Amino acid sequence: MQIAITTTTVSAHPHPKPLVSLLRPSPPHRVRIHPFSHRLSTTASAMASSVLPPPQQQQLTITRPDDWHLHLRDGEVLAAVLPHSARHFQRSIVMPNLKPPVTTTARALEYREEILRALPPGSSFTPLMTLYLTDTTSPEEIKIARKSGVVFAVKLYPAGATTNSQDGVTDILGKCLPVLEEMVRQGMPLLVHGEVTDPHVDTFDREKVFIERILAPLVQKLPQLKIVMEHITTMDAVNFVESCKEGHVAATVTPQHLLLNRNALFQGGLQPHNYCLPVLKRETHRQAIVSAVTSGSRQYFLGTDSAPHDKRMKECSCGCAGIYSAPVALSLYAKVFEQAGALDKLEAFTSFNGPDFYGLPRNNSKIVLRRSGWKVPATYAYGAGVIVPMSSGNTLEWLPSDQPEE
Numbered sequence: 001m002q003i004a005i006t007t008t009t010v011s012a013h014p015h016p017k018p019l020v021s022l023l024r025p026s027p028p029h030r031v032r033i034h035p036f037s038h039r040l041s042t043t044a045s046a047m048a049s050s051v052l053p054p055p056q057q058q059q060l061t062i063t064r065p066d067d068w069h070l071h072l073r074d075g076e077v078l079a080a081v082l083p084h085s086a087r088h089f090q091r092s093i094v095m096p097n098l099k100p101p102v103t104t105t106a107r108a109l110e111y112r113e114e115i116l117r118a119l120p121p122g123s124s125f126t127p128l129m130t131l132y133l134t135d136t137t138s139p140e141e142i143k144i145a146r147k148s149g150v151v152f153a154v155k156l157y158p159a160g161a162t163t164n165s166q167d168g169v170t171d172i173l174g175k176c177l178p179v180l181e182e183m184v185r186q187g188m189p190l191l192v193h194g195e196v197t198d199p200h201v202d203t204f205d206r207e208k209v210f211i212e213r214i215l216a217p218l219v220q221k222l223p224q225l226k227i228v229m230e231h232i233t234t235m236d237a238v239n240f241v242e243s244c245k246e247g248h249v250a251a252t253v254t255p256q257h258l259l260l261n262r263n264a265l266f267q268g269g270l271q272p273h274n275y276c277l278p279v280l281k282r283e284t285h286r287q288a289i290v291s292a293v294t295s296g297s298r299q300y301f302l303g304t305d306s307a308p309h310d311k312r313m314k315e316c317s318c319g320c321a322g323i324y325s326a327p328v329a330l331s332l333y334a335k336v337f338e339q340a341g342a343l344d345k346l347e348a349f350t351s352f353n354g355p356d357f358y359g360l361p362r363n364n365s366k367i368v369l370r371r372s373g374w375k376v377p378a379t380y381a382y383g384a385g386v387i388v389p390m391s392s393g394n395t396l397e398w399l400p401s402d403q404p405e406e
């Protein structure tokens with residue numbers, strides 16, 4: 001374990017007094033802890049130690065993370081959002097659901113060039129390109145993709161499931177079997193948006209039903225296919241992933257599905273900025289995925305699903321699905337792992353399990369997260385408008401350093 005943790009040196013009082021008597025206002029005994037030095041600032045330090053929580057980690061140094069599920073878009077939006085991902089992540093799996101979608105290696109190469117041109121000067125961020133699977137993708141295209149060295153996976157969008165999925169697959173086993181067999185031969189992972197599109201299936205059950213109707217039969221038919229179940233949201237998905245062989249089936253998990261349940265969609269009125277697909281689920285599901293990712297299992301890794309949409313497209317009569325989390329994701333993941341008492345498992349989730357699954361080297365450089373409050377901007381501007389980030393206007397605790405420390 002390469003995680004470096006800095007802690008305070010405050011020790012617990014051997015005979016703690018009842019909390020209530022210690023909390024009574026008493027000016028001479030008031031204690032302040034400087035956010036950076038962590039020194040007790042009054043002579044009441046002995047008294048204070050009895051009311052302090054256990055020592056807190058103040059700084060985390062972890063291997064630089066990768067984002068294994070990212071929507072970068074193109075044009076002005078790409079230029080605005082790319083620096084946020086490039087600042088914290090070394091590599092990202094770039095989703096291909098542009099308009100029109102990235103269905104060929106030739107198009108993926110062009111898109112990759114566009115991303116590289118939009119990078120801030122000096123950035124070493126590496127986009128890992130993907131192809132958008134359609135009913136007519138050919139096995140030959142998979143061979144070309146593998147040979148290119150820049151395409152790392154193929155994305156399955158069931159037709160009509162989410163943003164720009166209208167050209168997606170209508171019948172994966174009926175239409176795509178030869179392509180999937182070629183992917184097995186090429187060791188090319190299939191990244192799955194795991195929701196059925198059957199309008200008779202309740203929106204909140206679409207992931208569960210997808211597992212039953214499509215994913216389980218697919219794994220049975222092609223057990224050698226490497227599959228990433230993207231942005232899982234349910235206990236059913238956790239159970240499914242864990243029933244599969246490590247190294248063959250894995251899952252990405254977003255910050256929103258770890259921190260929010262479906263109440264967040266309706267708190268005080270309709271909350272369009274908490275709307276994404278798959279939609280947030282009930283609390284028991286959230287707890288199941290938190291337990292899964294903080295357990296230390298190698299089958300889960302970081303995938304933000306950061307999906308920017310113009311504010312006007314979110315706040316309208318038929319709002320788009322997608323939450324923009326790139327600037328805040330790392331702080332939020334740290335919060336989740338800290339709340340679960342599992343900060344020692346954070347690095348494997350952010351930086352090891354993903355490259356290990358994809359058969360890529362782990363990053364060498366580091367990133368530092370400091371316990372230092374920072375306020376998330378209300379919006380981020382781009383050419384034509386603004387994008388509202390997740391946790392907009394809130395203060396977050398863990399501040400990632402902009403520069404990796406070698």
Ligand SMILES: NC(=O)N[C@@H](CC(=O)O)C(=O)O
Binds near residue numbers: 193276321
């Ligand atoms: N997650 C979302 O709600 N939206 C994504 C598409 C996707 O991954 O479903 C988008 O591209 O906007």
